[in-house]
Amino acid sequence: MQHIRLTLIGFGVVGQGFVELLANKQQYLQQRYDTWLTLVGVANARHGFIYRADGLDLPLLQQLAREGRPLTEHPVAQHWQNPSDGLHSTVADILIEASPTNLRDAQPALSYIHAALSNKMHVVTANKGPGALAANELLDLARQHGVQFRMESAVMAGTPVISSIREGMMGASITSLRGILNGTTNYILSAMASGRDYAEVLADAQAQGYAETDPTADVEGYDAVAKIMILAALVFNQPLRVEQVERQGITTITREQVQVAIDAGKRIKLIASLRQSPGSHELIASVKPIALPLSDPLSRVDGATNAITVQADTLSEVTIIGPGAGRTETAQGLLADVLACVRLSIRR
Ligand SMILES: NC(=O)c1ccc[n+]([C@@H]2O[C@H](COP(=O)([O-])OP(=O)(O)OC[C@H]3O[C@@H](n4cnc5c(N)ncnc54)[C@H](OP(=O)(O)O)[C@@H]3O)[C@@H](O)[C@H]2O)c1
Numbered sequence: 330m331q332h333i334r335l336t337l338i339g340f341g342v343v344g345q346g347f348v349e350l351l352a353n354k355q356q357y358l359q360q361r362y363d364t365w366l367t368l369v370g371v372a373n374a375r376h377g378f379i380y381r382a383d384g385l386d387l388p389l390l391q392q393l394a395r396e397g398r399p400l401t402e403h404p405v406a407q408h409w410q411n412p413s414d415g416l417h418s419t420v421a422d423i424l425i426e427a428s429p430t431n432l433r434d435a436q437p438a439l440s441y442i443h444a445a446l447s448n449k450m451h452v453v454t455a456n457k458g459p460g461a462l463a464a465n466e467l468l469d470l471a472r473q474h475g476v477q478f479r480m481e482s483a484v485m486a487g488t489p490v491i492s493s494i495r496e497g498m499m500g501a502s503i504t505s506l507r508g509i510l511n512g513t514t515n516y517i518l519s520a521m522a523s524g525r526d527y528a529e530v531l532a533d534a535q536a537q538g539y540a541e542t543d544p545t546a547d548v549e550g551y552d553a554v555a556k557i558m559i560l561a562a563l564v565f566n567q568p569l570r571v572e573q574v575e576r577q578g579i580t581t582i583t584r585e586q587v588q589v590a591i592d593a594g595k596r597i598k599l600i601a602s603l604r605q606s607p608g609s610h611e612l613i614a615s616v617k618p619i620a621l622p623l624s625d626p627l628s629r630v631d632g633a634t635n636a637i638t639v640q641a642d643t644l645s646e647v648t649i650i651g652p653g654a655g656r657t658e659t660a661q662g663l664l665a666d667v668l669a670c671v672r673l674s675i676r677r
Contacts, residue, residue: 330365331363331364331365333365333366333671334369334421334422335421336370336372336416336421336445338428338441340400340427342656343656343660348390349657350661352391362668362671368390369421370416371400372412372416373400377408377411378408380407381405381406389403417444424450424452425453425667426442426453426455426456427454427456429456430458430555432571435459435461435463438454438456442467446478450476451479451670452479453482453666453667454480454483455483456483457483457556460483460555460563461554461571464568465566477670477673480666482660484560485510485556485653486653486658488652494560495564501641501642501644502641504640505602505640506604506637508556508601508637509599509601509634509635510553511553511599511635512632512635512653513540513541513547513552513633514548514550515633516530516539517530519631520533521584521597525584527579527580527582527584549578550576550599553599554571554576554601561612573612573614577616595620596623596629597618597619598618598630599616599617600618601615625638634650634651
């Protein structure tokens with residue numbers, strides 16, 4: 330049996346979801362994959378980094394989180410206030426990175442990921458910042474050190490988009506991607522299609538937890554831009570700068586515009602798209618509201634659900650539909666990446 334040691338940075342919604350999933354699945358993973366995953370390190374911003382070489386107590390970590398108690402209450406664990414110090418001073422096989430997304434400079438995640446890859450740890454992340462701003466640099470660094478850098482859950486959470494395209498569609502030549510990659514805006518536009526105003530629906534989405542208190546990253550399209558930048562780097566091997574992605578959010582869409590589209594047999598969706606310009610390999614990237622005919626599978630994807638349509642030379646069109654966020658859904662994407670690292674190569 331393989332024994333794999335994990336360190337987790339970021340112990341919020343996603344990090345706690347991962348610990349819960351691990352606690353629930355440990356036995357199953359042992360039987361199914363002959364692999365035992367041990368969580369040896371956990372860090373957050375408030376309490377720093379704790380480490381126990383023999384493994385941390387998963388139910389206790391869950392209890393500490395539930396009761397708002399500090400990680401440092403975990404018995405027999407070493408502690409560093411600065412997560413970087415803990416990461417540098419301890420040993421694990423895989424870093425699971427789930428700290429907040431920062432689309433300006435991808436920090437602090439970028440430093441954590443750099444340190445882990447340089448120390449021959451595989452890295453899996455749910456964070457969009459590092460993949461959007463530095464995917465190729467980090468993939469190169471991973472290659473140099475003989476490890477994996479994976480980010481399935483950064484695009485459509487646990488719905489397998491990146492692995493389906495990069496591994497499941499290996500050998501196909503991808504010509505375009507078009508997707509609904511942001512659940513908040515799709516929830517708002519879907520609700521507006523039943524005759525409601527943008528402001529009213531946004532307030533409702535915030536009350537129900539579908540939208541952040543500051544919804545700018547979602548409604549102005551920045552979140553979808555980050556995901557399209559990740560896909561450009563991973564699928565087309567062409568990193569884009571943020572200004573190379575045409576961006577328009579949904580804040581100016583009116584109830585009347587939504588109704589005009591419905592009367593014409595269409596639905597307005599915030600579509601993130603990537604395609605190669607005819608006759609060259611240059612990528613044309615955009616995130617903007619588009620009125621889609623009902624014959625387009627994306628037009629019928631409603632609520633917080635996400636979807637992506639991939640066009641390839643050998644498959645015509647493939648559409649993947651599924652959750653784009655959520656505690657367990659995102660943790661599942663991290664778990665799939667962890668198991669892929671174990672399968673593809675693990676340092677002994
Ligand atoms: N939530 C989703 O459905 C979802 C879906 C896909 C991707 N993601 C991505 O997953 C990541 C985590 O999301 P989340 O919803 O779990 O966020 P969250 O609930 O805000 O949790 C963030 C965690 O990161 C910790 N943190 C903040 N600054 C840190 C630092 N400098 N060093 C170490 N840890 C730090 C926080 O510490 P404290 O607890 O001390 O504040 C917290 O534990 C984000 O990048 C997000 O974009 C989330």
